[in-house]
Amino acid sequence: MTETTTLFFDVGGVILSNAWDSAERAHAAARFALDAGFESRHAPLAHALEYGRLTLDQYLGQTVFDRPRDFSPADFRAFIESCSVAKPDSLALLARLAANPGLRLATLNNEGLDLNAYRIAKFGLRRYSGASS
Secondary structure: OOOOEEEEEEEEEEEEEOOHHHHHHHHHHHOOOOOHHHHHHHHHEEEEHOOOOOHHHHHHHHHHHOOOOOOOHHHHHHHHHHHHOEOOOHHHHHHHHOOOOOOOEEOOOOOOOOHHHHHHHHHOOHHHHHOOO
16 A cells, blocks of 8 residues: 655645735835725634635725725736746745656645636646646
């Protein structure tokens, strides 16, 4: 019988940049000239977003688009998505690990479902799991 080992790792900050952390929110606030209250609107909704109780669109409706803006929700969402960057060395290591038949890879993260699904598709992360798309 072949023994299988499971390796758990995080996505944000490990194989990809962080998705929607404080640095990314600060960059968005500066880029889109968001008021100082943005972070105070974010704080009580962060867990609901991370636990899938709010979609990204619902979250943005309450934190950014709670008032008229000079930019669209699609523009803001595109900005959020553009913050996601691969860590090439980590992805190379992940590819080597995925090639080991005795190793099961599993991810943990606290990203909202919408952003996590985007990042999985954008960076082709399913190819490392052996799971079908």
